[in-house]
Amino acid sequence: xxxxxxxxxxxxxxxxxxxxxxxxxxxxxxxxxxxxxxxxxxxxxxxxxxxxxxxxxxxxxxxxxxxxxxxxxxxxxxxxxxxxxxxxxxxxxxxxxxxxxxxxxxxxxxxxxxxxxxxxxxxxxxxxxxxxxxxxxxxxxxxxxxxxxxxxxxxxxxxx
Amino acid sequence: xxxxxxxxxxxxxxxxxxxxxxxxxxxxxxxxxxxxxxxxxxxxxxxxxxxxxxxxxxxxxxxxxxxxxxxxxxxxxxxxxxxxxxxxxxxxxxxxxxxxxxxxxxxxxxxxxxxxxxxxxxxxxxxxxxxxxxxxxxxxxxxxxxxxxxxxxxxxxxxxxxxxxxxxxxxxxxxxxxxxxxxxxxxxxxxxxxxxxxxxxxxxxxxxxxxxxxxxxxxxxxxxxxxxxxxxxxxxxxxxxxxxxxxxxxxxxxxxxxxxxxxxxxxxxxxxxxxxxxxxxxxxxxxxxxxxxxxxxxxxxxxxxxxxxxxxxxxxxxxxxxxxxxxxxxxxxxxxxxxxxxxxxxxxxxxxxxxxxxxxxxxxxxxxxxxxxxxxxxxxxxxxxxxxxxxxxxxxxxxxxxxxxxxxxxxxxxxxxxxxxxxxxxxxxxxxxxxxxxxxxxxxxxxxxxxxxxxxxxxxxxxxxxxxxxxxxxxxxxxxxxxxxxxxxxxxxxxxxxxxxxxxxxxxxxxxxxxxxxxxxxxxxxxxxxxxxxxxxxxxxxxxxxxxxxxxxxxxxxxxxxxxxxxxxxxxxxxxxxxxxxxxxxxxxxxxxxxxxxxxxxxxxxxxxxxxxxxxxxxxxxxxxxxxxxxxxxxxxxxxxxxxxxxxxxxxxxxxxxxxxxxxxxxxxxx
Numbered sequence: 066x067x068x069x070x071x072x073x074x075x076x077x078x079x080x081x082x083x084x085x086x087x088x089x090x091x092x093x094x095x096x097x098x099x100x101x102x103x104x105x106x107x108x109x110x111x112x113x114x115x116x117x118x119x120x121x122x123x124x125x126x127x128x129x130x131x132x133x134x135x136x137x138x139x140x141x142x143x144x145x146x147x148x149x150x151x152x153x154x155x156x157x158x159x160x161x162x163x164x165x166x167x168x169x170x171x172x173x174x175x176x177x178x179x180x181x182x183x184x185x186x187x188x189x190x191x192x193x194x195x196x197x198x199x200x201x202x203x204x205x206x207x208x209x210x211x212x213x214x215x216x217x218x219x220x221x222x223x224x225x
Numbered sequence: 226x227x228x229x230x231x232x233x234x235x236x237x238x239x240x241x242x243x244x245x246x247x248x249x250x251x252x253x254x255x256x257x258x259x260x261x262x263x264x265x266x267x268x269x270x271x272x273x274x275x276x277x278x279x280x281x282x283x284x285x286x287x288x289x290x291x292x293x294x295x296x297x298x299x300x301x302x303x304x305x306x307x308x309x310x311x312x313x314x315x316x317x318x319x320x321x322x323x324x325x326x327x328x329x330x331x332x333x334x335x336x337x338x339x340x341x342x343x344x345x346x347x348x349x350x351x352x353x354x355x356x357x358x359x360x361x362x363x364x365x366x367x368x369x370x371x372x373x374x375x376x377x378x379x380x381x382x383x384x385x386x387x388x389x390x391x392x393x394x395x396x397x398x399x400x401x402x403x404x405x406x407x408x409x410x411x412x413x414x415x416x417x418x419x420x421x422x423x424x425x426x427x428x429x430x431x432x433x434x435x436x437x438x439x440x441x442x443x444x445x446x447x448x449x450x451x452x453x454x455x456x457x458x459x460x461x462x463x464x465x466x467x468x469x470x471x472x473x474x475x476x477x478x479x480x481x482x483x484x485x486x487x488x489x490x491x492x493x494x495x496x497x498x499x500x501x502x503x504x505x506x507x508x509x510x511x512x513x514x515x516x517x518x519x520x521x522x523x524x525x526x527x528x529x530x531x532x533x534x535x536x537x538x539x540x541x542x543x544x545x546x547x548x549x550x551x552x553x554x555x556x557x558x559x560x561x562x563x564x565x566x567x568x569x570x571x572x573x574x575x576x577x578x579x580x581x582x583x584x585x586x587x588x589x590x591x592x593x594x595x596x597x598x599x600x601x602x603x604x605x606x607x608x609x610x611x612x613x614x615x616x617x618x619x620x621x622x623x624x625x626x627x628x629x630x631x632x633x634x635x636x637x638x639x640x641x642x643x644x645x646x647x648x649x650x651x652x653x654x655x656x657x658x659x660x661x662x663x664x665x666x667x668x669x670x671x672x673x674x675x676x677x678x679x680x681x682x683x684x685x686x687x688x689x690x691x692x693x694x695x696x697x698x699x700x701x702x703x704x705x706x707x708x709x710x711x712x713x714x715x716x717x718x719x720x721x722x723x724x725x726x727x728x729x730x731x732x733x734x735x736x737x738x739x740x741x742x743x744x745x746x747x748x749x750x751x752x753x754x755x756x757x758x759x760x761x762x763x764x765x766x767x768x769x770x771x772x773x774x775x776x777x778x779x780x781x782x783x784x785x786x787x788x789x790x791x792x793x794x795x796x797x798x799x800x801x802x803x804x805x806x807x808x809x810x811x812x813x814x815x816x817x818x819x820x821x822x823x824x825x826x827x828x829x830x831x832x833x834x835x836x837x838x839x840x841x842x843x844x845x846x847x848x849x850x851x852x853x854x855x856x857x858x859x860x861x862x863x864x865x866x867x868x869x870x871x872x873x874x875x876x877x878x879x880x881x882x883x884x885x886x887x888x889x890x891x892x893x894x895x896x
Contacts, residue, residue, distance in 0.1 A: 125854060126854075126858065129851070129855055132816065133808075133812065135816070136812055136815050136816060139815060139816075139819045140815060148822070196569070197569065198566070198570065198861065199569065199570075202858075202866075205858045205861070206862070206866075209802065212804070212805045213801075215812075216804050216807065216808050219680065219808070220680055220681065223677070223680055224680075224681075
């Protein structure tokens with residue numbers, strides 16, 4: 066039996082690292098993105114408090130990546146003997162690890178950039194309160210790539 | 226269903242009746258005045274009048290804000306849903322004549338508030354001065370006593386607590402020539418030390434400079450009255466100001482009764498401004514005015530009849546150019562709520578049909594599929610249903626939005642039942658944990674299948690829905706082209722695409738690639754397969770030859786055609802984009818299940834049940850909120866980018882009639 070990270074009994078550890086990455090990378094991205102939106106929103110609200118509901122929605126848009134990460138993590142935890150299922154072999158554990166990467170990395174980066182787009186949309190809304198539909202759509206474009214990553218992650222995890 | 230057809234009208238009437246006529250037009254809400262240059266007529270200068278109306282509205286608004294401070298209106302959280310009260314046209318006209326009274330009321334409120342502010346400023350100032358003078362209260366001479374024949378008297382304060390010895394030591398060091406002086410410490414307090422220093426005139430300047438460096442400051446008031454007299458005077462001023470502020474505040478607190486009038490003043494001034502803006506677009510002579518505008522065809526004859534009956538005026542219908550008319554959408558009650566979705570993308574332009582009714586069906590279906598939980602759907606249906614029933618007078622925009630979410634809720638409920646999701650898997654979880662049902666037994670079964678168990682199956686269906694959605698968009702494009710008799714564009718831009726895409730799909734279905742995604746290929750008879758090949762090739766050739774048929778240069782035409790075929794990648798990414806239907810649907814269901822299993826971590830029993838209920842309420846409220854947002858945003862995206870991208874540009878101008886609906890507090894009835 067070999068030693069270290071690649072010994073035969075490390076499968077569960079690898080899977081767990083994967084779940085952790087999915088949660089904290091995507092979650093950190095969302096935190097940064099929502100934070101950017103929040104700062105822009107607070108600025109707009111000083112002048113136009115009546116826009117609260119609308120800017121809140123725009124601020125929350127980059128928050129979904131964190132949820133996607135959580136989702137993948139939970140499905141993983143439910144299969145690897147933490148919340149259910151059985152502890153995976155080393156090979157399976159590495160597969161889980163790989164499956165968690167897309168939503169972790171794409172979630173992190175897309176949430177940050179969606180946050181920037183959200184902040185810009187909030188400024189757009191401040192000048193033209195009637196263009197909420199358009200303002201909402203621009204950040205939503207960025208999210209597409211997080212959804213694609215989520216899809217690959219979740220399809221892989223649930224088929225393993 | 227469609228874009229309302231419009232008529233262009235010429236309206237000529239008497240200047241003397243202009244105001245009354247425009248009021249009626251405002252009530253009817255069917256005439257949009259057109260901006261135009263009128264030859265031989267002058268454009269009236271309404272800037273001063275507009276400003277006057279704006280001032281009135283502003284005064285009313287300001288007065289209302291003051292009243293909100295002193296006599297707040299008891300309105301609940303749901304008050305905004307209740308809408309605004311109706312007011313009949315006759316009442317409106319009658320009250321409008323009393324506008325001057327209302328203006329006076331607004332001015333009185335604003336003036337009273339100003340007096341309160343001023344009185345409060347006096348209170349603050351007198352209090353500060355009294356504090357400043359207080360240390361000198363026993364000084365028997367006027368405050369501005371400066372000098373005797375040979376001495377200077379320095380009155381003032383030093384910051385902090387300074388003992389007499391310290392002052393003397395300091396002076397001895399800085400101004401050694403000063404020997405003869407007298408200090409009286411008046412009031413040594415923590416914050417400041419008041420003192421009087423008497424010294425010979427020849428060294429007075431040096432002594433004062435030296436004290437100033439220590440922070441010496443003379444009293445704020447220099448007066449020929451004694452401190453006692455001053456204090457008494459300030460006391461009186463203070464008392465008077467206090468009394469006045471209280472009096473005015475009490476008066477303002479009773480002015481809640483003026484609120485209705487002030488609100489009316491605001492509305493009336495706003496409508497007045499609307500009429501003036503219409504006047505600015507009209508042409509006038511000494512006796513008559515003339516304007517052009519647009520009226521929906523259905524309302525045109527009635528408007529003409531009513532105007533000509535009531536006023537000395539002439540209404541004529543006149544021809545107009547294509548694409549000139551402003552756009553108003555008309556749909557049935559099922560689709561109308563999604564008009565705002567279309568409008569925020571852009572209203573139909575020249576040659577485009579109103580996509581609302583077709584889009585609304587997809588809108589509800591896609592929204593429901595993304596949220597797909599019967600529990601959340603029922604909450605939406607019940608919440609929106611109650612609000613719509615209970616507040617019939619709510620504003621049009623709010624009503625439409627709630628109606629839209631009502632139908633979205635219905636769709637969500639249906640999809641939830643199909644996929645077996647009711648607050649996630651709460652029924653099973655509760656049955657297993659609290660009622661001892663065998664955990665292996667499924668209690669609440671999906672009517673169709675559970676996406677979490679067969680995600681690939683739902684992925685395929687998502688793509689299928691996407692293809693239907695996109696093909697519908699392409700069909701609308703074809704319809705629009707045929708309607709405009711652009712047959713060649715139809716062949717090159719629509720028909721060829723259908724052939725190519727259907728051919729490719731039929732080729733894909735029996736292939737290994739499809740089998741590897743869905744688990745099983747769909748076998749097709751060889752005849753269909755060879756037909757599919759022919760279709761695909763015919764489509765590709767059609768695109769190559771006809772996509773740019775209007776180009777004279779044949780080489781360029783082929784090159785552009787080839788580029789059009791490259792657009793197949795766009796179709797691929799469009800279809801893949803519908804995978805979000807699966808992703809968001811799974812997100813709702815899985816997170817809901819996670820919340821439920823977190824709730825059961827403390828087991829059964831009473832305490833377990835209480836903890837479960839708390840986690841259930843908080844968790845599902847959060848999950849529902851975030852997924853509602855997601856479903857809403859991504860439904861819009863699929864409509865705007867994928868669906869509208871196939872056929873729709875928008876770019877029509879909205880129909881903006883003269884209307885009494887710019888009023889904020891009252892709704893003018895149109896009977």
